[in-house]
Amino acid sequence: MIRYILKRIALLIPILLGVSILIFGVIRLAPGDPAEVMLGPTAEREDIELLREKLGLNRPIVVQYGIFLKNALQGDLGRSIKTNNPVTEELLQRFPATITLAFSSIVLALLVGFPLGMIAALKQNTVWDALSSFLALAGFSIPNFWAGLMLMLLFSIVVPILPSSGYGSWKHMVLPTVVLAIQTMAVIARMTRSSVLEIIRQDYVRTARAKGIANKLVLFRHIVRNALIPVVTIAGLYFGHSLGGVVITETIFSIPGIGRLLVDAIRSQDYPVVQGGILVFALCVGVVNLVVDVLYAFLDPRIKAQYR
Amino acid sequence: MIAVNERTVIRDKKRSQLGEVWRRLRRNKAALLGMSVIVLLFVVAVFAPLLAPYDPNRIDMKIRLQASSSAHPLGTDNFGRDILSRIIWGSRISLYVGFVAVGIGAVFGGILGAIGGFYGKRIDNVIMRLMDVLLAVPQIILAIAIVGVLGTSLTNLMVAVGISQVPRYARLVRASAMSLRGQEFVEAARAIGASDVRIILENILPNCMAPIIVQSTLGVAAAILSAASLSFLGLGIQPPTPEWGSMLSAGRQFLRSAPHLSIYPGLAIAIVVLALNVFGDGLRDSLDPKLRQ
Amino acid sequence: MNTPLLQVRNLSVVYRTFEGVLRAVNGIDLDLEAGRTLGLVGESGAGKTTTALSVMRLVPTPPGEIVSGSATFEGRDLMTLPEREMMRIRGNRISMIFQDPMTSLNPVLPVGLQISEALEAHQKLGKAEAARKAGQMLEKVQIPAQRLQEYPHEFSGGMRQRVVIAMALACNPRLIIADEPTTALDVTIQIQVLELMKELRNEFGTSMIMITHDLGVVGEVCDRVAVMYAGEIVEDGDIAQIFDQPMHPYTVGLFKCIPNIEEPASTIHPIRGMMPDPLVPMPGCCFEPRCPEATARCATERPGGALVDGRRIRCHLYADGKRAFAHGRETVSHA
Numbered sequence: 001m002i003r004y005i006l007k008r009i010a011l012l013i014p015i016l017l018g019v020s021i022l023i024f025g026v027i028r029l030a031p032g033d034p035a036e037v038m039l040g041p042t043a044e045r046e047d048i049e050l051l052r053e054k055l056g057l058n059r060p061i062v063v064q065y066g067i068f069l070k071n072a073l074q075g076d077l078g079r080s081i082k083t084n085n086p087v088t089e090e091l092l093q094r095f096p097a098t099i100t101l102a103f104s105s106i107v108l109a110l111l112v113g114f115p116l117g118m119i120a121a122l123k124q125n126t127v128w129d130a131l132s133s134f135l136a137l138a139g140f141s142i143p144n145f146w147a148g149l150m151l152m153l154l155f156s157i158v159v160p161i162l163p164s165s166g167y168g169s170w171k172h173m174v175l176p177t178v179v180l181a182i183q184t185m186a187v188i189a190r191m192t193r194s195s196v197l198e199i200i201r202q203d204y205v206r207t208a209r210a211k212g213i214a215n216k217l218v219l220f221r222h223i224v225r226n227a228l229i230p231v232v233t234i235a236g237l238y239f240g241h242s243l244g245g246v247v248i249t250e251t252i253f254s255i256p257g258i259g260r261l262l263v264d265a266i267r268s269q270d271y272p273v274v275q276g277g278i279l280v281f282a283l284c285v286g287v288v289n290l291v292v293d294v295l296y297a298f299l300d301p302r303i304k305a306q307y308r
Numbered sequence: 309m310i311a312v313n314e315r316t317v318i319r320d321k322k323r324s325q326l327g328e329v330w331r332r333l334r335r336n337k338a339a340l341l342g343m344s345v346i347v348l349l350f351v352v353a354v355f356a357p358l359l360a361p362y363d364p365n366r367i368d369m370k371i372r373l374q375a376s377s378s379a380h381p382l383g384t385d386n387f388g389r390d391i392l393s394r395i396i397w398g399s400r401i402s403l404y405v406g407f408v409a410v411g412i413g414a415v416f417g418g419i420l421g422a423i424g425g426f427y428g429k430r431i432d433n434v435i436m437r438l439m440d441v442l443l444a445v446p447q448i449i450l451a452i453a454i455v456g457v458l459g460t461s462l463t464n465l466m467v468a469v470g471i472s473q474v475p476r477y478a479r480l481v482r483a484s485a486m487s488l489r490g491q492e493f494v495e496a497a498r499a500i501g502a503s504d505v506r507i508i509l510e511n512i513l514p515n516c517m518a519p520i521i522v523q524s525t526l527g528v529a530a531a532i533l534s535a536a537s538l539s540f541l542g543l544g545i546q547p548p549t550p551e552w553g554s555m556l557s558a559g560r561q562f563l564r565s566a567p568h569l570s571i572y573p574g575l576a577i578a579i580v581v582l583a584l585n586v587f588g589d590g591l592r593d594s595l596d597p598k599l600r601q
Numbered sequence: 602m603n604t605p606l607l608q609v610r611n612l613s614v615v616y617r618t619f620e621g622v623l624r625a626v627n628g629i630d631l632d633l634e635a636g637r638t639l640g641l642v643g644e645s646g647a648g649k650t651t652t653a654l655s656v657m658r659l660v661p662t663p664p665g666e667i668v669s670g671s672a673t674f675e676g677r678d679l680m681t682l683p684e685r686e687m688m689r690i691r692g693n694r695i696s697m698i699f700q701d702p703m704t705s706l707n708p709v710l711p712v713g714l715q716i717s718e719a720l721e722a723h724q725k726l727g728k729a730e731a732a733r734k735a736g737q738m739l740e741k742v743q744i745p746a747q748r749l750q751e752y753p754h755e756f757s758g759g760m761r762q763r764v765v766i767a768m769a770l771a772c773n774p775r776l777i778i779a780d781e782p783t784t785a786l787d788v789t790i791q792i793q794v795l796e797l798m799k800e801l802r803n804e805f806g807t808s809m810i811m812i813t814h815d816l817g818v819v820g821e822v823c824d825r826v827a828v829m830y831a832g833e834i835v836e837d838g839d840i841a842q843i844f845d846q847p848m849h850p851y852t853v854g855l856f857k858c859i860p861n862i863e864e865p866a867s868t869i870h871p872i873r874g875m876m877p878d879p880l881v882p883m884p885g886c887c888f889e890p891r892c893p894e895a896t897a898r899c900a901t902e903r904p905g906g907a908l909v910d911g912r913r914i915r916c917h918l919y920a921d922g923k924r925a926f927a928h929g930r931e932t933v934s935h936a
Contacts, residue, residue, distance in 0.1 A: 018441035026457050141582035143533055145540045146574030149560060153567050203704040209659055211719040211768065212691030225709050244446025248537055263541055266456030278453055282444045301709060301752040
């Protein structure tokens with residue numbers, strides 16, 4: 001198992017390298033010159049040249065990337081143009097808010113999405129099925145920024161029981177968590193429904209029923225265990241992408257996380273921060289995929305056997 | 309016995325594939341409803357100048373932030389502009405961005421996927437690793453980064469959303485191309501001396517149209533959502549152009565005093581995206597009956 | 602005469618599909634005495650599996666529905682038993698062995714657990730005790746007990762079917778329903794599994810319903826045989842009687858399909874045509890469209906069961922007992 005995990009981590013490295021090359025390249029294509037941005041429109045020609053020299057901007061792009069990579073491996077992602085703070089420091093400072101939000105939302109998405117999908121499948125073609133399937137499709141289609149505003153309107157303005165924005169107490173996290181969870185929850189519910197419907201027709205479920213064991217055992221031991229396998233895969237893949245939603249949630253609810261940092265950095269053309277922020281997102285997606293693969297092997301002994 | 313014979317006759321009668329798909333789709337009430345909404349939206353977008361009661365950009369500070377009234381069914385915004393008119397005009401932008409972005413994604417993704425799947429080996433490997441890299445960053449973040457670098461404009465927005473959708477089409481077409489590559493009609497085309505480009509265009513791509521169409525329908529929904537998100541963040545369509553995402557963004561400040569500024573544009577996005585998703589789902593089910601119960 | 606262990610009367614099962622009502626089982630009767638083995642033969646789609654599932658009350662509902670009939674087992678009618686009582690019978694008094702061992706075991710659970718869960722449910726054994734007993738059952742089917750912790754994918758097809766047999770026998774049931782237990786296996790493995798089943802049946806004194814389309818298997822293990830066609834039992838009697846002298850035209854046809862090693866392959870006579878569409882109700886005899894001896898009466902009137910020499914036959918030819926003896930020889934001479 002450990003060998004398998006190490007192998008998966010090794011596969012992550014080229015992807016991250018690729019992302020860093022891509023982002024580095026794209027940013028160097030940007031129209032504005034970082035030195036000009038840093039010094040503002042009133043700066044003198046020589047000052048700009050001097051700063052370009054200092055930042056290494058007049059060297060070949062490959063050399064620049066080499067330096068960037070070397071520093072990045074040592075945890076140095078450069079300095080923010082706006083605040084002049086090290087990018088790593090800014091990211092680390094903002095990381096807890098984002099990770100709390102992401103983690104609580106995936107937990108919520110699973111806690112609601114899985115039962116919703118189960119109900120739809122077990123009560124197939126009933127009102128309950130229609131209702132939960134519609135909820136799932138609606139959750140998948142509602143723009144999360146709108147959902148955020150509507151929840152804020154409902155729970156902070158009409159019935160003021162939750163704060164509309166800010167960060168600090170658990171109350172502040174409720175609405176953002178719900179907003180970030182909605183789409184993943186919808187995907188999990190849909191996936192669970194189709195997965196359970198497929199498993200329920202399997203021969204081994206019939207075998208289990210023929211044994212005369214309690215329905216609860218048939219459901220949890222035989223159906224749920226198997227139905228979870230595809231759900232975990234899809235949910236994980238999708239969750240990696242819904243992580244992007246934190247840029248929206250953090251902006252709406254004024255949460256000092258990496259998402260908002262990234263949006264602010266793009267608006268102010270603070271490229272080192274943009275670069276670092278995107279790398280952190282790529283890293284998060286990679287880690288989520290890794291966790292999914294490990295879980296997958298844990299749930300399915302056939303996969304586990306391949307890596308023994 | 310007569311009954312048996314009649315059944316077999318009906319079953320044996322050859323239906324065109326398209327007719328069969330339509331027959332199955334017609335039984336899916338939700339998909340039909342979704343399709344009607346989309347058609348309606350197209351009509352609204354095309355006839356926006358005729359349908360909109362007011363000029364979407366006419367500012368009248370005397371009537372700003374008004375709630376619904378008979379003169380302004382959905383109220384007015386912070387500049388006194390008619391919200392219904394702005395939503396009607398906004399449908400143009402959303403549809404345009406959605407379809408062009410998907411076009412960009414499908415064309416580039418389709419070509420890359422076809423090349424990778426058709427040639428295999430190293431070319432395939434390079435293309436697919438590139439797709440892995442694009443997939444390693446959440447779609448919306450990728451789009452934000454691209455827009456951030458290229459600058460905010462309608463074209464850049466469509467390019468950004470389009471590029472972020474490239475991998476899904478590349479993977480789809482690649483899978484089809486790989487399974488088609490070895491089949492006899494492709495071998496036959498090669499035997500009569502058709503060029504690779506011709507084989508890809510005439511044999512490979514037409515044969516994976518069905519999944520591409522389904523994916524594109526769902527893709528338009530995703531693209532409209534992404535574009536609206538970017539506009540909401542101020543990185544897409546800029547004011548005063550009537551666009552649903554940026555209308556929401558502007559209305560946000562007045563959530564307390566005039567919530568209708570935020571309610572209606574979001575509702576419009578939700579309805580359109582829901583309709584596209586329901587229709588796409590239905591289309592997939594009718595193209596691939598095996599997936600149905 | 603032994604006491605009947607299972608007595609099925611007038612059992613009918615339908616599946617309600619989008620295309621209409623599919624009549625899978627059409628008013629069948631079955632009798633099984635304690636300690637005996639009944640063969641249920643017929644081509645695929647004849648309703649054999651549905652019959653078995655209805656005795657277990659495991660017909661998937663919807664779309665399936667048991668519309669009429671009774672199945673008296675140990676003096677109680679299984680069709681009207683509350684679900685709670687039925688659960689105490691399944692896997693305990695009546696077990697089932699399914700056709701495909703590749704799909705009838707849960708891929709994510711160790712085989713030991715899959716055997717012991719029945720023991721835990723019915724014999725109220727603790728986990729450790731149930732696991733020990735499961736190990737003994739594995740040994741009984743000639744698999745070392747230390748493989749309890751292994752997963753189905755670590756076993757070959759024949760071994761998996763033996764695991765399924767161990768599962769079915771775990772609670773020492775009175776009746777085992779085996780649904781084509783050897784069809785999915787290699788020919789050499791088939792014989793091994795069949796021998797094992799016979800051995801264990803004799804050792805445990807279990808009664809058995811053997812569902813198969815293979816008359817060879819029937820001859821090997823059964824005392825009685827019921828021939829099923831299009832949801833009906835067309836002929837039902839003692840194995841020696843039916844093998845010596847098949848009477849119903851369908852049974853006659855079935856025996857003519859068996860290849861004989863001493864004759865050239867061209868002497869196999871397949872029954873022409875196909876089974877009738879189960880969606881279309883048939884007013885007459887279900888075999889009439891394919892029957893070489895059909896008369897006008899066969900198309901319009903459903904034959905009742907005639908009792909000839911201790912066997913039941915649903916055919917107008919025997920309705921009055923007039924062709925009781927000469928018929929077998931007569932049709933053979935046609936060929």
